[in-house]
Amino acid sequence: QVQLVESGGGSVQAGGSLTLSCAASGYAGSSYCMGWFRQAPGKEREWIAFSDSDGGTTYADSVKGRFAIAKDNTKNTLYLQMISLKPEDTAMYYCAADPWTWHCSPGYFPPYWGQGTQVTVSS
Numbered sequence: 001q002v003q004l005v006e007s008g009g010g011s012v013q014a015g016g017s018l019t020l021s022c023a024a025s026g027y028a029g030s031s032y033c034m035g036w037f038r039q040a041p042g043k044e045r046e047w048i049a050f051s052d053s054d055g056g057t058t059y060a061d062s063v064k065g066r067f068a069i070a071k072d073n074t075k076n077t078l079y080l081q082m083i084s085l086k087p088e089d090t091a092m093y094y095c096a097a098d099p100w101t102w103h104c105s106p107g108y109f110p111p112y113w114g115q116g117t118q119v120t121v122s123s
Contacts, residue, residue, distance in 0.1 A: 002026040002112040004095045009117030016085050016121070022078040022095030022114060033104035034071060034078045038091035038119075045094070045109075051078060053102040060106070063089075085121045092116040 008020040024034070035050040049059045049069040057069050068081040078095055098110035 002097060002099060004097055004112060004114035006093065006095050006114045006117040009093060009119045011120040011122065012085055014086055014121055014123050017081070017083040018085065018119060019082070020080040020093055020095075020117060020119075022080075024076045024078065024095075024097060027097075027099040032097060032099040033101050033110070034095065034097045035104055035110065036067075036069060036078075036080045037094045037096055037109075038089075039094070039116075040088075040091040043091075046091075047106060047108075048093075049080065050104040050106070050108075052104065056103070058104075058106055082119075085119075087121050087123045089119060090121050091119060093119050 003025045005023045033050055033052045036048040037045050039045040048063050051057050051069045051071045066084045070079045094116045095114040096110040097112045
């Protein structure tokens with residue numbers, strides 16, 4: 001059973017930074033993609049970034065240049081480094097994974113999800 005556990009959320013002021021982590025377990029192999037999504041109250045879940053099994057990364061325009069996704073395969077952990085945070089970045093942030101797909105395209109919703117970690121940015 002694939003399990004994803006996010007951590008690292010919190011409250012920061014605008015312009016601040018946070019790094020989220022997602023610890024993955026329950027699957028083996030290297031052909032998988034992982035990503036980050038977020039959902040603000042009253043809004044649909046939004047894709048932020050993907051990290052493919054070959055190390056390739058893609059980002060939504062809304063976070064490009066401010067957020068960076070990285071994966072440590074030795075620790076089975078996915079990270080999201082966020083800088084220059086804005087109040088509109090306030091949301092629940094979710095980690096997601098597809099253990100059977102080496103490349104995830106923007107807009108794809110992987111089958112496995114974590115419980116989320118809250119990020120609140122105040123002005």
